[in-house]
Amino acid sequence: MNIDEISNVLIVGAGAMGQQIGFQCAMSGYNVTLYDVETKYLDNAMKRIVHLSDAFVKHGRLSSEAAQAAVGRIRCTSDPADAAKNADFISESVPEDPELKARVFAQFNELCPSHTIFTTNTSTLMPSMFAEATGRPDRFAAFHFHDIQVTQVVDIMPHPGTSPETVATIQAFAERIGQIAILLQKENIGYVFNAMLTELLRAAQALASNAVASVEDVDRAWMGIMHTPSGPFGIMDSIGLDTVWKVTDYWAQKRKDPLALNNAAFMKRYVAAGRLGIKTGQGFYRYPKPAFMESGFLEGRIAPEVSAEINLKAS
Ligand SMILES: NC(=O)c1ccc[n+]([C@@H]2O[C@H](COP(=O)([O-])OP(=O)(O)OC[C@H]3O[C@@H](n4cnc5c(N)ncnc54)[C@H](O)[C@@H]3O)[C@@H](O)[C@H]2O)c1
Known part of the structure; x- marks a missing residue:
């Protein structure tokens, strides 16, 4: 053709x-x-x-x-x-x-x-x-x-x-x-960009779910060094946390990967609470004015009432 x-x-x-x-x-x-x-x-x-x-x-x-x-x-x-x-x-x-x-x-x-x-x-x-x-x-x-x-x-x-x-x-x-x-020269899960993005999101989820760093600090690290308008958790909010959870959970179950299963459980808490990201007005952040867009976010000067209460505790 x-x-x-x-x-x-x-x-x-x-x-x-x-x-x-x-x-x-x-x-x-x-x-x-x-x-x-x-x-x-x-x-x-x-x-x-x-x-x-x-x-x-x-x-x-x-x-x-x-x-x-x-x-x-x-x-x-x-x-x-x-x-x-x-x-x-x-x-x-x-x-x-x-x-x-x-x-x-x-x-x-x-x-x-x-x-x-x-x-x-x-x-x-x-x-x-x-x-x-x-x-x-x-x-x-x-x-x-x-x-x-x-x-x-x-x-x-x-x-x-x-x-x-x-x-x-x-x-x-x-x-x-x-x-x-x-x-692509051969089949690859996630193509090119998404393959890289998935690894970034996976690392970010693991840092927060293992309480190594807060959601905000993970984003501050990425945004501050890469000079991007949002960090991994802001990106997840724009994709939709239900979608992120489904993809994370699908591969976690398929590969029986403990890190991915832990990440999926972490994501599921947000999904179960109806916090799906931008589309529902709240995910890791609150919209339309998420904390990471406020001036002072990078410097860690965001008052708690501006920043969404981020770390949904395990039930
Ligand atoms: N949303 C994204 O950001 C994004 C980006 C790239 C690729 N994709 C992929 O694109 C595909 C669609 O995603 P989406 O976000 O548009 O989903 P969506 O749920 O918004 O749309 C899917 C549509 O398919 C229709 N549908 C269901 N069964 C059908 C059938 N048998 N015949 C014809 N239509 C049928 C539904 O009625 C619905 O309108 C998925 O494979 C997704 O992984 C999504």
Whole structure:
């Protein structure tokens, strides 16, 4: 499949990531179909895409005409056959469950033209886990996005059966939609950036859960030396502590790793208390004005009433 033959992109799963990827493709001139299991999810997705396009206009990244045109290139359907019929390229963003992903790809393999390239936006799984289920392993790879509002970096991760032509087409497609592609030479859990980030978060969790240093001091150390606007715990709040906990717990259980199990138990206390991070207004910090954004945080001059009470004790 040649890059010039791609005009219709199908997004399978119109949640947080499907919306962003769909909008990114539409901004770059592709016809985008958003598919989800129920109309209510699609209605919500279109609302959020309009918000996203407004934000791009507000920040001068897109003219209002271009934003309107991009939104106009997106159509929605909850009928899988209708979604699949003209698809040249699929980007899948259904929940992070290998069995679900396998089922969804098998379903679309029956419905899509034979030339359609299949990609998965999985965060933590490997494409080889469901490559056979796609029915077209040679035309399948992971193509992983981060938040399009903050970065253009994407990962391309083939599995051993992905054809070199497919890799080349995905690389060309990434370029056409304005992304900086990192091509992995082999499968790796967490790709490149997330592999590094996971180790940072794991070390930060261990420092706090073993009471070596407070959450705030861990962040102060990182921010003070690396000159970043947030530290590992601020980053976890923005990812969502439920997501961080799920990923930590999944691998901890799978590997029976005592350090990771301890970290998962530490994270679970926040999740059980409904403190999921920015999205619920409180995680390790309180939002919208977290302590780490206050002046004086680095110097340790934040009054206790400004700083969230951080260390949720084990029950
Ligand atoms: N959220 C992130 O920051 C992020 C970043 C990179 C990658 N990812 C990955 O992207 C994928 C999606 O994550 P998300 O955060 O967008 O999840 P989400 O829960 O926001 O969205 C998932 C969507 O898939 C839909 N869905 C469920 N079953 C379906 C099916 N059978 N067919 C079609 N649609 C179905 C749901 O209705 C929902 O709208 C996951 O694999 C995740 O690991 C997430």
